[in-house]
Amino acid sequence: MKIKLQGFLAFFALALFTSSTMYISEKTPEQILKEAESKRSPWTQMSMTAELNTNAKSGTTKSIYKVYFKDEINTLVAFLEPQFEKGNLLLMVDADLWYYVRETKKPTRITPVQRLSGSVSYGDLARLGWSKDYTIVSSEETELKTEIGTSETYLLNLAAKSQGATYQKIKLWIDKKTSKPLKSEVFLLSGKMYKTMLFTKYEIVNNKEVNSQIEFTDHFNANQKSVLNFSKIAQEKTIPNRFFIKTSLAEVSDEVSE
């Protein structure tokens, strides 16, 4: 009887382990990426305040932006601080990106990889997801060691669908248990590693766990560090269409630069 019970428990443990392993391995890389994206943008319409701090030789610089996202492909970034940049806007629709200068009332087309401030590119702020701009080239399961410990992760290797993407290649580590993005390394067309990003903080908003801090290390700029903090993360009912039309930026600039 004792042997039978041990055998049953062993079988049960094996079955439990196998089913759990099968459950994880049954996730496709695309599903893994989607779940990771939901940790950055859980709603189709949302807004947040982004504060960017950069440590440079001349001291720490601070910039604040209000960011609106709609339907994955529309992003409006309103510059709030420093004061002399207030009223400027960044508009991203699909893969097209414009920088609107309040002084000239003119949107100028730019590329996502251009530097916004410190180690952060325009695309880092205007895009929360990866699947629109990148395809999954390969995936593997691996351990990730960071300052806060070791995590079991999926490592996805992403390649840009077009040269218009912010980066040409991305290595993205996603926590196996929680689906949180933990780290990414981004590469330029030349193959050189440009930046490392650590997704260091998450918070619960409306019962959803959302990324609220990213640390950037710029390997092209003496490993300069920048920290992007997201606050006032909110699900929005309706963000008006006028926020995402190039020709209405003059009016939107007056409206959103609070």
Add this chain to the structure above:
Amino acid sequence: MRLVNKARPHIVFSIAAFIILSGLSVQAQTSKYISEVEYNTINKGWLNPQNIQLLPYINVNNIFLYNKSFKIWKGSLNGNLRFSLLNQLSKDEVNKYDVNDYKIRFDPNELYYQKSFNNFTLGIGRKRIKWGVGYVSSPTDIVSNPPSPTDPSDRLFQIKGSDLFQASYIGSKSQYDIYLMPKTNVNDLYFKNHSAAFRYFTNVHPFDISLVGRIDLDGTYQAGFNQTVAIGEKLELHSDAILSSKSNALYPPDFSTNKELSYRILAGTNWSPNQNYNIVLEYFHISEGYSANHWLLLQNTIEYLEAMRAIETFEPTATSTMKKIYNSNVFPLRKDFIFGRLLRNNLFKNAELEWITFACINDLGSLNRLGIYYKFQSRFNLYFQYQFLLNTDKSSFNLYGFEDTWRLGLKISF
């Protein structure tokens, strides 16, 4: 010193007081202060005899642009107020300007209230409207003036808005705008009558397209379109065209207007080969520009008037006629032009280099400008510009008052 136009500041101060009393929240704020000195080598060519345009040798310009938005009644009140002290220090090599002539000018370039709800935006007041897609002088900028090719960045904030009522509807991929412009002193700079303008914008991937039109109460009209298209990440092509029922250009020998339909076309490209370079190249055709025959007639007229100025009894009339010619003709004068701008970012840390050439294809004259801009401590921008004319002898560029200009300035953002 005195403040020109005392009534307007009174209105502005009243609005400011009201806003402060109402405890309204301040929104966008990008005020600027510019101080610059420029030295002109006066053009003493045969088309600009004895500095007929009275261009000063040394200029000191001080400009403060007060730019603020206030949240009010769930809309926003926006001001773009320009205070300028343009010190013309030296009339010529010997004579200085009278210090009593120095005036602080006040120009409310923009002052408007607007409110958005759902997909509508309504506005009233003085507002600068940018519809054109060209880097400079877009033909479809038919509500407010575009910047001049000689100062494409409008560095001294000289462009004023128009007094208007605005109603806009913005859909997911399209926008409709209607503007009504009553006859006011400021609108007189652009239109001579009550006027209405409209625009329809849409995106037909990959093209951004606008159809525009304007009709004045006297029946004169303008109609046109513009488009932009991105090719890859580095190249943008744009075009901009307008048809006008009436042109204000004056033609020699009697300097009357031409009643035929006229049109303006711009075609250009904006190319960013990498992060460090940006190149803009644009071609303009102005149908009402002077033909070779008109240009010859104008030169003969100026030569004749200059000869008359040597005769004492004819001098006042001849001088006044010449000044009228110089003041009434809007440059550029001929039909076909090329504008080019090269921007080199990161020339060295926080420094940019800019080269601008504005050239006439018909007579090969050109205006060229080298600019170096150095930004420091985020809010300070020190700039140096040197502009000069080339091949001007038989060119309409010879009508400019200078041969070259050196300029040094400081721009501070608040």
